[in-house]
Amino acid sequence: xxxxxxxxxxxxxxxxxxxxxxxxxxxxxxxxxxxxxxxxxxxxxxxxxxxxxxxxxxxxxxxxxxxxxxxxxxxxxxxxxxxxxxxxxxxxxxxxxxxxxxxxxxxxxxxxxxxxxxxxxxxxxxxxxxxxxxxxxxxxxxxx
Numbered sequence: 001x002x003x004x005x006x007x008x009x010x011x012x013x014x015x016x017x018x019x020x021x022x023x024x025x026x027x028x029x030x031x032x033x034x035x036x037x038x039x040x041x042x043x044x045x046x047x048x049x050x051x052x053x054x055x056x057x058x059x060x061x062x063x064x065x066x067x068x069x070x071x072x073x074x075x076x077x078x079x080x081x082x083x084x085x086x087x088x089x090x091x092x093x094x095x096x097x098x099x100x101x102x103x104x105x106x107x108x109x110x111x112x113x114x115x116x117x118x119x120x121x122x123x124x125x126x127x128x129x130x131x132x133x134x135x136x137x138x139x140x141x142x143x144x
Contacts, residue, residue, distance in 0.1 A: 034118050034125050035062030041079045043119070045128060046135045055119035055126050058138075062118070068097060068109035075109065084137035087111070087130060095130060 034057050041064065042056045058079070060066060065076040066085070081101055088096040094110040101107075113131035120126065 031118065031125055031127060034120050035059055037062065037064055039064055039080070042139045044137045044139055045117075045119075045126075045133060047128060047132050048134050050134070053121060053126060054139075055121055058117060058119040058136075060118075061116050066099070066111075067115070068099070068111050069094065070107075070109055079138065082138060084135065086135045087133050090131075097130075 037057070037059050040056070041058045042054070043058045044052060045055055046052045064079045066079065066082060068075050068077060077099060083100045083102050083104070085097050085099045088098065090096075090113065091110070093113055095113050096108060097111045098106055098108050111130050113129065115130040116127060117130070117133070117136070118125065118127045
């Protein structure tokens, strides 16, 4: 009887870290700082809950391009060529994304839903994964 309790307690101690960690899966760690980039891009972001946020110094994890897929091929689109993008339906771990370019043309691609966008807001840092974005529209950054 005592041996069974000891073994059960041992299993519990092994499982506890995994159980606590389950709440963190799929969520990026919070960041205090936003990566410094060569150019500044600001944007209006609307999430899936309809919340709209004005974000400055937007980047894709410090990079100034949007990695998307066209078929099996990876395409990197510089932010300076994008006016806006809207995310649509989900298929496995990717979301359909309609990119509107500065010249008003548009194309449809697929994006990894765990892609992380970072930026600054007046009250701190902002980060959001592609899976949580409805629409992102780049706005003119003020001259610095």
